[in-house]
Amino acid sequence: MMETACATCTGLQKHLKKPLQDHGPEPPGSVRWVNTTLAHLRASSGTCRGCALLLQGILLHYGRFANIKEDQIRVTAETFHSATNASQDHLSVELRWKPHEDDCDDMSDHDHEEGYPDLKLEFFTDQDGQSSFSAIGRGRHIITDALQDTGIQTIHSMIRQCKANHSLCRDSKPDFMPHRLLDLSVGDPSIGIVLREFAADANMRQAAHEYLALSYRWGIGRGMPQTTSKLLKAYKTNIAWDTLPKAFQEAVLLTKSLGFRFLWIDSLCVVQDDPSDAIRTSLELNDIYGNSSLTIASTSAAEPAKGLFTPKIQTFKVQANDSNGSISKVYIREQPSHYSFKKPSDVGSPINNWELLSDASKEANARTPLLTRAWAYSERLLSPRVLHFTDSEMLLECREAFQCECGRIDDASFDPRKTDTVKQDFARCAALSDTNGHRRMDSVVFQLAATSLSDGTDDLPAAPANPLELWSYIVTEYTARNVTYDTDRLMAIAGVAKTLSRAINAGYIAGHWTSSTLGLLWYPNEGGQCRRPKQVAGRNVPSWSWASVEGSPISFDNLSAMDLACSASFSINVSQKTFSPFSGDVIELRAAMATEVAFHEDALNEYSLSRNGISVEFQPDIIPLRGEDIIKSGETLVCALVSMSFRSSILGLVLKKSRTKTPTYRRIGRFECYECLKDGSDEEPEDAEALFEHWFPDVDDMTQLDERPRHVFKIL
Structure with missing residues (x-):
């Protein structure tokens, strides 16, 4: 007797699989079994065991889409062919219900294929198990308790493979x-742990070369033990176990289970009320984390009280029946998406066009809160x-x-998005020697003075990656x-800068490398959210440093x-090797093309600069203007041009003269001109290059700029 294939899922049986027109085209490297709505799947589940199983597994996660109409939820189910992961052939079930760009009301298949799914489930059996549905194959179980033998063995296996x-x-x-x-050698953890100072205990220095470090989010810090000047002596004798938050306790137990005696935790290993100890530690951060055998990261915990081992997403076990009455076990769980470690899209990009991980979704950030912290980002790189x-x-x-x-993070068969490579790029740059690795940013500046900005820019090759460009991305x-x-803004990144200093081979002052003028062309992505940081005695953050602006990601024109x-x-x-990571002083800017311009506030938080009847738009670093950044409409500023970009724009710095006896200036913002507007005219704007003839009419030969006298500005 012939078996009849379910029109919705083909019974999830491989021997019945045949191309079904309503399934649509199958992605390469996969077999698609289902492409329908949740409402249609529910209707089909009354007559098909395969559809009933899918519906049961989906409804176990009903809370994720409880307020969405079922006919608006698209369901696809696929199995994948992986050349590198033969131990897994689970069924991947994806649900999409949030609107994506250019979605149509008819919910076409194409529209719902775009973007990462709103919910991604996997149906699988044990490694040696048999399923009633041949489309549901093997999967890997995830360890629920890292301190059990299987968890410790898994960690050791990962580390061995790495080494x-x-x-x-x-x-x-x-x-x-x-x-x-922290010395964890006390036999009974309930007695506590001991803080060791090795400068005063030379006999233990050799034993302490192997240690682990903890990376965690402080949260509000309430009730968290901290070493202070008063407690230092007592902590050298004992730190009571019951004073440690859950994350610290679990980190201690894990460190001992992995066979290590020593652990570094900043709140206990740094004297928190001693500024000199904090500064010394920040300058040693590259060595502290760089020489640890392993850094334990409490990535999904919002604070230490939540623990190191946060509860895992639940795995459900259901019984599946086939047409002969045979019963098998099928496991269903939300598939680890690795979204906090993946690029936002699956489009490959060259090394000098890294996609920002900080563009991760709110859900990703909520599930991995440690990755939203600046200190943790440095610890992760180092x-x-x-x-x-x-x-x-x-x-x-x-x-x-x-x-x-789960074994799939770098397997494109299951997820085409690329994993973040910045840590790998950072490690390669850090390994470069001064002679082989140093490649100054200025060497990639092309002299195209006689060429129009609009000529051939689409065909320009991507510039090779170099340490300065990597620094800008970081x-x-x-x-x-x-x-x-x-x-902490400059303190937390000091260790990263120290690690890259050999490859960049230049001085480093207040976040800036002295070999690169282009590094001064930083700009806040969201000026409307910015403010100036509080100044601290002995630590001058100059206006030319990106650290002089808080509240927005900083981008660069490299x-x-x-x-x-x-x-x-x-x-x-x-000197060339100066390393002053927390403070900076005056720099001297020497520009062949600099001129005075008039500042105008055209509307609320909208500004422009004008000269000789020609205006260009301008965005200050701080919007709205306040404090030292206040500028009156009509006030005179200085615009110093620095370079022309491949975006067909002209770039420079906008400076405001300070009220001091000696002529000094403060940076107000970065200038970028795309087009010029005639004041009070309805004519079409002119291209950026027209700015030269309007603002600098005395410059008649752009190829002779190096011969022109320089305007000199001292910038605070």
Whole structure:
């Protein structure tokens, strides 16, 4: 007797699979079984066991879409063919209900294929199990308790694989060790742990070269133990177990279970009321995390009280019956999406066009709150290996790759989006020597003075990645993350800068590398959310530094189509190797093309600059203008041009003269001109290049800019 295939799911039986017109085209490397609405699946479930199983698994997650009409929820189900992951052939079920760009009212298949699904489930059996439905194959179970033997074995296996296969991750024998570490050698954890200072305990220095570090989110910090000057002596004797928050306790137990004796936790290993100890630690952060055997990351916990091992997303077990009455077990869970470690799209991009992870969804940030913190971002980059504990699984992120419990994070068969590579790029740059790795940013400035900005820009090759460009990307990601105290902004990234200093081979002052004038062309992405940070005695954050603006991710203009003969130098007596990460002084800007312009407020929070009857739009660093940034309409500012970009625009700095005896200036914003407007005219705007003849009529030969006298500005 012939079997009749269900028109909705083909019975989830491979031997019955045949192309069904309403399923639509199948993605490459996969077999599609279902492409319908949840309402239609419900109707079909009355006569088909396969559809009934799918509906049952979906409704176990009903809370995710309870307020959505079922005919607005699109359901697809696929199995994948992976050349690298033969141990998994689960059924992937995706639900989409949120509108995407260009969606049509008829909910066409194409519209709902776009974007990452709103809910992604997997149906699977045990590794040696048999399913009543041949479309549902094997999957990997995720460990619910990392401290059990299977959890410890999994962690050891990940670390062994990393050390065996990755040259950048192999352990070295550094001379460095942290000033303080927590000694976990007390036999009974209920007695507590001990804080060791190794400068005063030389006999233990050799034993403490292998240690773990903890990366966690402080949260409100209420009730969290902190080493202070008064408690330091007592903590050297004992830190009571019951004073430790859950995350610290679990980190201690995990460290001991992995066979390590020492652990570094900042709140206990740094004297919190000693500013000098905090500064020393921030300057050693690259060594503290860089030499740890493993950094444990409480990635899904909002605060230490929530613990290190946050509850996992539930896995459901159901019984499935086939037409012969045979029963089998099928597991259903929300599929680990790795969204906090993936690029927002699946479009590959060259190394100099990194996609920002900070553009992750609100849901992703809520599920991995540690990744929204600036300190944690630096700790993650500096560590050879970071073991992330999330609400879905454990992930090991090292200097060359990712590993995860489900085994799919880098398998394009299951998810075409690329994993974030910035840690890997950072590790490669850090390994470069001064002679082989140094490639100044200025070397990629092309002299195209005789070429129109609109000529051939689409065919220009992507500039090769270099440490300065990587630094700019890191600052953008870093400034998109939160930091509690203004004073920490430059402190938390000092270790990253110190690590890159060999590759960049330049001085570093207040977040800026002295070899790059283009680095001064930073700008806040969201000026309307910005403010100036509080100044602290002894730490001057100059206006030319990106750290002088809080509240927005900072972006950079690193590539120039033409250098407009502008350079910057430090007027204070500094050497090429100066490393002043927390403070800066006056810089001297020397520009061949600089002119006075009139500032105008055209409407609420809308501004322009004008000269000789020609105006251009302008966005100050701080909007609305306030404090030292207040500018009256009609006030005179200075515009110093720096470069021309591949975006067919002209770039420069806008400066305001300070009220001081000696002529000094403060940066007000970055200037970018795309087009020029004639004041009071309805004529079409002119291209950016017209600005030269209107604002700089005395410059008759752009190829001779290097021969022109320089305007000199001292910028505070």
